[in-house]
Amino acid sequence: MTSQPPRTTNDGHSVAELEPDPTLPPTAVPEAELERERKWTWPKILLWGAIALVGGIAWTMIAIVRGETVNAMWFVFAAVASYLIGYRFYAKVIERYIARPDDRRATPAEVKADGKDFHATDRRVLFGHHFAAIAGAGPLVGPVLAAQMGYLPGTIWIIVGVILAGAVQDYLVLFFSTRRGGRSIGQMARDELGRIGGTAAIVASLLIMLIIIAILALVVVNALGESPWGVFSVSMTIPIALFMGIYLRYLRPGRITEVSIIGFVLLLAAIVAGGWVAATPWGAEIFHLDRTTIAWGIIVYGFIAAVLPVWLLLAPRDYLSTFMKIGVIVMLAGAIVLVRPEISVPAFSEFAGGELGPVFSGSLFPFLFVTIACGALSGFHALIASGTTPKLIEKERQTRFIGYGGMLMESFVAIMALVAAISLDRGIYFAMNSSGAATGGTVEGAVAFVNSLGLTGVNLTPDVLTSTAAAVGEESIVSRTGGAPTLALGLSQIMQQAFGGAALAGFWYHFAIMFEALFILTAVDAGTRVARFMLQDSIGNVIPRFKDTAWRPGVWITTAIMVAGWGYILILGVTDPLGGINTFFPLFGIANQLLAVIALAVVLAIVAKRGRSYHRWLWIVALPLAFAAVVTITASMYKIFSPVPQVGYWANHVAFRNALDAGETSFGTAPTVEAMEAVVRNTFVQGTLSIVFVTLAIIVLITSVVATVKAWRNGGGENHEDPAVASRRFAPAGLFATKAEKALERQWAALPAERQPESTRH
Amino acid sequence: MSDVTDTTERRPARTSEVRAGAPVALDLLIRGCRGIAWYVHNLMGDNAYRVYLDHHLANHGAEHPPLTEREFWRERMDDQDRNPGARCC
Numbered sequence: 010m011t012s013q014p015p016r017t018t019n020d021g022h023s024v025a026e027l028e029p030d031p032t033l034p035p036t037a038v039p040e041a042e043l044e045r046e047r048k049w050t051w052p053k054i055l056l057w058g059a060i061a062l063v064g065g066i067a068w069t070m071i072a073i074v075r076g077e078t079v080n081a082m083w084f085v086f087a088a089v090a091s092y093l094i095g096y097r098f099y100a101k102v103i104e105r106y107i108a109r110p111d112d113r114r115a116t117p118a119e120v121k122a123d124g125k126d127f128h129a130t131d132r133r134v135l136f137g138h139h140f141a142a143i144a145g146a147g148p149l150v151g152p153v154l155a156a157q158m159g160y161l162p163g164t165i166w167i168i169v170g171v172i173l174a175g176a177v178q179d180y181l182v183l184f185f186s187t188r189r190g191g192r193s194i195g196q197m198a199r200d201e202l203g204r205i206g207g208t209a210a211i212v213a214s215l216l217i218m219l220i221i222i223a224i225l226a227l228v229v230v231n232a233l234g235e236s237p238w239g240v241f242s243v244s245m246t247i248p249i250a251l252f253m254g255i256y257l258r259y260l261r262p263g264r265i266t267e268v269s270i271i272g273f274v275l276l277l278a279a280i281v282a283g284g285w286v287a288a289t290p291w292g293a294e295i296f297h298l299d300r301t302t303i304a305w306g307i308i309v310y311g312f313i314a315a316v317l318p319v320w321l322l323l324a325p326r327d328y329l330s331t332f333m334k335i336g337v338i339v340m341l342a343g344a345i346v347l348v349r350p351e352i353s354v355p356a357f358s359e360f361a362g363g364e365l366g367p368v369f370s371g372s373l374f375p376f377l378f379v380t381i382a383c384g385a386l387s388g389f390h391a392l393i394a395s396g397t398t399p400k401l402i403e404k405e406r407q408t409r410f411i412g413y414g415g416m417l418m419e420s421f422v423a424i425m426a427l428v429a430a431i432s433l434d435r436g437i438y439f440a441m442n443s444s445g446a447a448t449g450g451t452v453e454g455a456v457a458f459v460n461s462l463g464l465t466g467v468n469l470t471p472d473v474l475t476s477t478a479a480a481v482g483e484e485s486i487v488s489r490t491g492g493a494p495t496l497a498l499g500l501s502q503i504m505q506q507a508f509g510g511a512a513l514a515g516f517w518y519h520f521a522i523m524f525e526a527l528f529i530l531t532a533v534d535a536g537t538r539v540a541r542f543m544l545q546d547s548i549g550n551v552i553p554r555f556k557d558t559a560w561r562p563g564v565w566i567t568t569a570i571m572v573a574g575w576g577y578i579l580i581l582g583v584t585d586p587l588g589g590i591n592t593f594f595p596l597f598g599i600a601n602q603l604l605a606v607i608a609l610a611v612v613l614a615i616v617a618k619r620g621r622s623y624h625r626w627l628w629i630v631a632l633p634l635a636f637a638a639v640v641t642i643t644a645s646m647y648k649i650f651s652p653v654p655q656v657g658y659w660a661n662h663v664a665f666r667n668a669l670d671a672g673e674t675s676f677g678t679a680p681t682v683e684a685m686e687a688v689v690r691n692t693f694v695q696g697t698l699s700i701v702f703v704t705l706a707i708i709v710l711i712t713s714v715v716a717t718v719k720a721w722r723n724g725g726g727e728n729h730e731d732p733a734v735a736s737r738r739f740a741p742a743g744l745f746a747t748k749a750e751k752a753l754e755r756q757w758a759a760l761p762a763e764r765q766p767e768s769t770r771h
Numbered sequence: 772m773s774d775v776t777d778t779t780e781r782r783p784a785r786t787s788e789v790r791a792g793a794p795v796a797l798d799l800l801i802r803g804c805r806g807i808a809w810y811v812h813n814l815m816g817d818n819a820y821r822v823y824l825d826h827h828l829a830n831h832g833a834e835h836p837p838l839t840e841r842e843f844w845r846e847r848m849d850d851q852d853r854n855p856g857a858r859c860c
Contacts, residue, residue, distance in 0.1 A: 124826025125819075125850065134813040141814075147860030218857075225860055262844035265815040319855075320848035327858070328815060335814075389859045397856050531858050538855040558853055601860070767825050 027113045027735045033764075034756035036736040037112030037406075042749045057097070064090025071356070072161060078351040081428045084160075085345065088168055088424045092417045095172035100413040103177060106626040107616055108184045110405035115736040117190045117400055122767060127191075129403035129766070132410060132740060138401070139411050141331040142393045143179070144419045145528040147383025147601075150228055150492035152427035153499075154594060155380045156438065157368035159358035160431045162377050167427065170378075170385030171420035174633030178605055179390050180412035181612045181630065186395035187402055188730045194395040194608055198709065200729045201614040206712030210607050213705035214392065215543050217600040219571065220698065221389065222536045223578035224597040225529045226311075230303045230583055231491035231590060232522050237296035238482050240303070242283035242519055243526045244296075246326065247310075249275045253325035269332040272325065276333075280519050284482055304583040307533070308576040315537040315568045323534045330531040333524045338418075341425045341500070348506045350432040359464060367443040367462065368490075369591045370655040371647060375640040379598030384423025386637060388604025390416065392539075406742035414744075429499035430492075436469035437477060437486070441495050444588020445488040446678035455487040482515035490590040497521035540571045581691050586684040587661075587677075595648065596695060602641045603706040609634035610713030617717040618726030627717075638710060645703035649696060658696035665689045738766035819847060 029036055067087035071079055104110065118129040130138070155163040186192055192200075195214060199207025233239045253272045261267065286292035298306075314322050360366035361373050369380055383389075394412060402408060430438065439462060440448065440455040448455040452471045459469045478486045481501055486494065501517035509516070542558070544567045549556030555563045582589040613630045616623050651657030654664045654677075665688045668676040679685045720726035739757050741750040757765070812818060820843050827837040838846060 122826060124823040124830075125847065126854075128822050128826065131813060134810065137810070137814040142856070143859045145858065145860045221860055257844070258848075262841050263817060263820050265817045266812050269815060318848070319851040320845075324848060324851060330858075331815065383860050387859065389857075392857050393859055529860075532860055535855060535858040539857045542855055767822075767829055 027111075027733055029113060029735055030737060033737060034739065034760070035753060036739050038742075038747075038749050038753065046747060046749070057094075060090050060093050064094065071164065075356070078353045081345055081348075081350045081352055081432065084164065084352075084424055084428050085342075087164070088421055091168045091172065092421065095176070096409075096414060096417060099172055100176070100180065100409050102626075103180060103413075103629055104406070104409050107623065107629055108181065108408065110184065110408060111733075112404050112406050112739070112742075113736055114405060115734045115738075116187055116402050116405060117731070118402055119736060119738060119766075120731070120734050121190065121400075124767075127400045129738065129740075130401040132403060132407045132742075133744065135398065135401050135403075135407075136411050136415060136744075137335065139393070139398045139415045140418050141334050142397065143387070143390045143415060144334060144383075144422055145532050146225060146228065146493070146525045147387065147389075148419050148423035149426045149496055149525060149528075151381040151383055151598065152423045153430040153492035153495045154368050154442065154590075155377055156354065156427060156430045157358065157366045157442070158361040158373055158377055159355050160352065160427065161356035162361060162373055163381055163427055164424065166378060166381055167385050167420055167423045170381075171416055174605075174636065175384075175386040175390075175420065176413040176416035177629065177633055178386065178388075178608055178612070179394050179416040180409060181616075182391045182608055183394040183398055183402075183412035184405070184408040185612065185615050187399040187405065187408060190731045191397075191399040192395060194391045194611060197395060197615070197729075198607065198611050201611055201618070202709065202712040202716055206610075206709050206716075209705045209708040209712075210611070211543070211547075213607060213702065213709065214604060215540060215547075216698070216701065216705075217388070217604050218536055218540050218543075219574045220578060220596055220600045222311075222533050222540075223575040223582065224593055226304070226307050226533055226575065226579045227582040227589060227593060228491040228493050229526050229529045230300050230307065230579070231489060232493040232497070232526065233298070233303050234300035234489075235297060235485070236287075236483055236522075237293050238283040238287035238515070238519055239522050239526075240296040240298055241286045241292065242279045242523055243530075245279035245282075246276065246329070246523075246527060246530070247322070249279065250322050250326040250329065253328070254321040257325065258320050265328055268325070269328045272329045273332055273336075276329065276523065277520075280516060280523055283519060284515055287482060300583045301580070304576075304579050307530075308572060308579065310530075311533055311537050311576070312568060312572045314534045315541060315572065316564060323531075323538070326527070326531050326534065330527050333527060337524050338422055338425075340504075341422070341429070344500075344503050344507045345425055345428055348503050350428070350503055350506075352428070352431050353466075354431040354435055354438075355465075359462070364653065364656055367439060367447055367458075367591070369594055371595060371644070375644040375647070376595060376598075378640045379595055379602055379644050381423065382598045382601035382605075384420050384426075386602060386605050386633065387419075388601050388606070388608055391604060391608035403738065403740045404736070404742065407740070410743050426496055429503060430495055431499075432503060433495065433499045434467075434473070435464055436467045437473065437498070438495060439464070439467075440469060440474055441486050441489045441498070442492075443488060444490060444591050444678075446586060446588045448488045450485075450488050452485065452487055480511065480514045481518035483518070488588075490588065492590075493522060493525045496525070537568065537571055537575070540574075541567045544571060578694070581687075581694060584687060585691050586679040586688050587691075592658075592691070592695065595644065596698060599641050599644050599648070599699070600702055602637050602644075603702050606634065606637045606641055606706050607709045609637060610709050614713045614716040614720065614726075615729075617720035618728065620725040624721055638706075641706065642703060645699050648699045649703075658692045658699060662689055662692035662696060665692070820844070 063086055067083045067090060070083040071087055118127050121127040152163055152167065182194060189197060195211040198210035233243060249272055253268045256268050364370060364372040369376065398411065402411065436459055439459045443458060448458045452474045455474060456469050456471050474486060478484060481498065497518045500521045501514050504517040505511055505514045545555050545558060545563060554560060557563065582593045585592060609630060613634055616627055616630055647656055648658050652660050654661040665676055665685050669685055674682055676685050679688050739753050746754060820840050823843055824837055
């Protein structure tokens with residue numbers, strides 16, 4: 010540690026820079042005290058032994074014991090015990106050998122404190138903030154689709170993946186961005202990887218954002234199509250948000266919690282009213298919309314929402330969404346623990362070994378790992394973990410709790426979504442998630458198709474499908490692809506056992522649809538806006554006027570370009586003769602994981618440049634990077650080169666084009682020439698996007714490996730951290746304060762009020 | 772209204788002062804509710820104006836009068852218009 014050139018190590022700042030103010034209490038727990046906390050005592054050994062034992066038993070129950078059913082509680086125990094061990098042991102290793110935080114250093118929130126964007130925030134509050142920003146509909150949707158392969162592959166990937174990959178990425182991006190004054194991942198890529206790597210990273214994140222918005226919107230469209238109840242209650246969120254916006258602007262500024270509670274009550278009223286409206290003939294007529302109409306509605310809405318002032322629509326919707334997120338997670342966990350459903354889905358299903366499953370096509374490796382992105386490893390988080398959160402963090406050592414811990418929480422949400430999906434009858438699951446092209450969209454067609462799949466123990470009857478649909482107030486549940494309706498049905502069946510019985514099944518179903526739609530529409534609004542700013546910035550390099558964000562024509566043009574981008578893909582997905590979700594969803598997962606590859610590649614270069622003592626531990630970053638790179642590049646190669654038309658975009662493209670050239674008027678699931686032409690066009694777009702994404706990611710990867718190897722040889726590299734400034738405040742690192750931290754907190758609390766650091770006073 | 776704003780200002784007291792006569796369970800319940808209210812208010816951002824005011828008073832002195840509450844919230848929203856934050860999936 011002492012032999013490195015000073016500028017390349019994180020502890021390279023000279024002692025004088027961090028000379029603490031002698032009149033203040035210590036700003037960090039002394040190293041000797043940390044060393045003492047690391048010592049093993051009998052109570053600690055017993056506690057962690059017990060946690061390991063519970064985890065071991067739970068994993069045995071779900072992975073090895075083969076009974077008729079397995080109780081959902083084992084999933085909860087396996088997940089929580091594994092998370093605790095990952096957080097206590099693996100994250101500590103990362104903290105000690107890779108991040109090496111130093112609480113004597115001030116964070117950007119302290120150095121640049123401006124009372125607005127930069128201000129030290131209580132760690133528990135910031136945890137909620139960060140969680141609300143990273144988690145949305147993603148972890149609720151992916152695991153549902155992945156349940157096609159059985160419960161075990163998805164469960165293992167969600168839990169092991171988050172510990173070794175997803176949480177590592179979030180933690181390190183958050184930490185390194187904190188050391189760099191809250192710089193974004195794109196700027197860090199430019200600093201660390203040079204101009205080519207940096208530009209590729211920025212272009213990739215812009216494109217990836219578009220595809221993610223498009224496919225999330227597709228999920229909403231599929232959930233609302235031909236559902237008057239859903240359409241009514243979700244569209245009511247717009248007037249509710251407008252009301253909240255006006256209330257906050259003119260009536261009672263700053264009363265955010267108050268208006269969110271009012272909004273929440275109105276939201277519940279909208280769900281109940283949706284049931285009444287859908288039951289009336291006029292309501293059924295007005296709000297019964299086909300998917301293309303809804304898609305156009307979302308596109309128009311997306312444009313208007315992105316050009317309207319934030320206070321009117323986006324901010325209140327965001328408050329509502331945050332409020333719902335915390336509520337929904339607590340409710341979901343509570344209901345699963347209360348009801349403890351028995352799971353009868355097999356660990357590995359009939360589709361785990363093949364590549365032609367009806368929900369999504371492709372083999373388990375690599376497609377399971379891209380289908381479940383959010384919840385295990387989500388590259389999009391790198392955009393949140395660099396940017397907003399680092400500007401609010403109070404002490405460096407809190408990054409483990411917020412970055413690593415926040416991602417574990419999202420993973421837990423994914424596990425609960427998986428449990429809700431696999432608690433459903435498998436016949437119903439496949440009837441809901443097979444594309445309309447396979448089932449014909451009718452009850453009879455779905456029954457015939459599902460029974461022809463040869464699933465053991467599944468004998469679907471038309472009666473089951475119609476009565477299930479009627480119970481939740483829907484006309485039909487056949488081919489409601491996209492994951493959201495499946496989760497809503499699973500949730501409604503669990504919730505009605507806990508509260509309210511069968512009478513509330515429809516309410517719970519639409520409650521679930523409502524919050525998924527709310528999360529997604531918030532992501533669509535905010536994503537369009539961010540993408541527009543990125544575009545304005547890029548065009549601004551050529552035409553400077555575009556950089557002026559107050560210039561309305563510039564705003565309109567760039568917003569229109571961005572909305573057209575995701576809107577085009579959305580319309581393709583909605584009208585896709587092959588079913589939409591099952592061909593487009595892999596693109597979403599691949600895009601998200603490629604972003605993770607980019608983020609981890611940046612982190613790898615940063616760690617290598619920190620100095621020789623870090624090189625032994627480089628595998629901690631290299632391992633998830635290599636895995637994500639192999640998964641996404643293999644998946645892209647399958648999508649580009651596979652000769653199986655259901656898997657390879659170009660194979661399908663060529664097959665349909667040849668059929669058209671041969672003068673055929675129907676081919677596969679496309680009944681008309683127009684449908685065949687649509688497939689040719691869609692597969693072209695999908696295939697082209699696959700090529701572009703993978704090329705950009707490979708460029709970033711290569712520049713990162715070059716930077717890493719260079720740093721390895723030189724024993725370090727340039728340090729782009731902001732200069733170290735001595736901290737003048739203290740706060741505990743984890744959720745609960747340790748004994749030593751409590752003692753320090755008391756010393757700080759004893760200071761006279763005017764000497765207390767800002768914002769701990771409220 | 773004043774008791775509502777109170778919860779946004781003060782972190783719940785850590786010291787376990789046992790009030791004479793009041794049952795301990797009730798005291799715990801009240802403190803629990805206060806803690807939840809404090810958490811929700813902070814999470815949703817109700818305290819943003821107080822944070823700003825504190826910062827302003829500590830750093831800018833009396834010659835620059837701080838924004839009024841209404842001005843502050845307007846400014847804050849317009850700021851968000853200029854610097855959008857992403858929301859994840």
